[in-house]
Amino acid sequence: MSITAPELIRPAPPGTQPATLLLAPKPPKIAIHNLGFRYGDTVALKGVTFDLPENQVIGLIGPSGCGKSTLLRVLNRLYDMYPGQVASGGVLLDGADILGAEVDLRRLRARVGMVFQEATTLPMSIRGNIAFGIRLHESLSRVEMNRRVERALTRAALWSEVKDRLSEDAAELSGGQQQRLCIARALAVNPEVLLLDEPTSALDPHSMAMIEQLIDTLKQSVTIVLVTHNHAQAARCADQVAFLYLGEMVECGAATQIFSAPREPRTQRYVTGRFG
Numbered sequence: 015m016s017i018t019a020p021e022l023i024r025p026a027p028p029g030t031q032p033a034t035l036l037l038a039p040k041p042p043k044i045a046i047h048n049l050g051f052r053y054g055d056t057v058a059l060k061g062v063t064f065d066l067p068e069n070q071v072i073g074l075i076g077p078s079g080c081g082k083s084t085l086l087r088v089l090n091r092l093y094d095m096y097p098g099q100v101a102s103g104g105v106l107l108d109g110a111d112i113l114g115a116e117v118d119l120r121r122l123r124a125r126v127g128m129v130f131q132e133a134t135t136l137p138m139s140i141r142g143n144i145a146f147g148i149r150l151h152e153s154l155s156r157v158e159m160n161r162r163v164e165r166a167l168t169r170a171a172l173w174s175e176v177k178d179r180l181s182e183d184a185a186e187l188s189g190g191q192q193q194r195l196c197i198a199r200a201l202a203v204n205p206e207v208l209l210l211d212e213p214t215s216a217l218d219p220h221s222m223a224m225i226e227q228l229i230d231t232l233k234q235s236v237t238i239v240l241v242t243h244n245h246a247q248a249a250r251c252a253d254q255v256a257f258l259y260l261g262e263m264v265e266c267g268a269a270t271q272i273f274s275a276p277r278e279p280r281t282q283r284y285v286t287g288r289f290g
């Protein structure tokens with residue numbers, strides 16, 4: 015028998031505080047309901063519905079072209095910059111709609127940061143790369159800026175490697191360091207959600223391991239959505255996994271369940287490598 019909300023509430027004795035919630039279910043960080051997306055006439059997502067719990071890593075998996083990157087681009091309205099790209103349905107961030115016309119996109123993109131497959135460092139110093147993102151949102155004194163830069167690089171596990179070379183060109187860094195710099199740039203504006211689109215697919219195994227470790231640490235403070243083609247990575251990093259196929263959400267659940275006991279035959283065929 016399922017427990018309904020009122021059964022979780024213990025009535026308060028007369029003359030005391032109101033009812034105590036014994037086991038209030040935590041609301042999701044992001045709730046997606048019946049999401050559709052079109053690139054002009056091309057339908058990329060249809061009827062996608064699922065919840066993204068707070069402070070977890072949600073892995074998005076599925077064959078090429080199934081809509082994983084599109085779903086990420088909806089979560090921070092990146093598509094909004096391109097005419098003819100249209101989302102429908104509902105996406106709630108902390109219960110508030112993010113698809114509405116009145117949403118402050120600059121603020122949304124600070125709350126929902128994004129890191130891409132290829133490290134997108136800017137042609138400027140290491141420090142400048144972090145400061146650039148912050149200046150888009152805030153005006154800080156030099157001391158405050160230095161503090162923020164250090165904190166962002168520390169959170170991205172890069173500070174100890176670059177603290178003596180902050181004025182050097184970011185292009186001098188290795189590929190793995192550049193990707194961590196991009197993560198630091200996103201973290202510098204204190205996002206609540208971090209979207210990672212195949213962040214390690216261009217990296218060597220050592221750099222990949224560092225970023226996976228970083229993901230594990232960061233989820234204590236940020237909700238992470240990770241697109242990956244690497245099933246082993248999804249199994250290692252993700253708490254929840256969502257399997258998309260031809261723009262539809264086929265199945266989502268705990269990573270252990272999706273990889274060991276998928277309910278849907280299509281998920282089973284995909285995770286066992288029979289298509290993809």
Ligand SMILES: Nc1ncnc2c1ncn2[C@@H]1O[C@H](COP(=O)(O)OP(=O)(O)OP(=O)(O)O)[C@@H](O)[C@H]1O
Nearest residue numbers: 053056057058076077078079080081082083084085
């Ligand atoms: N700019 C675009 N214009 C038109 N169609 C697009 C555009 N970008 C993506 N699509 C189409 O939308 C669908 C979903 O693409 P998307 O990139 O989201 O898939 P994906 O699962 O991330 O793929 P991959 O794993 O190869 O990166 C595909 O059919 C793709 O061809």
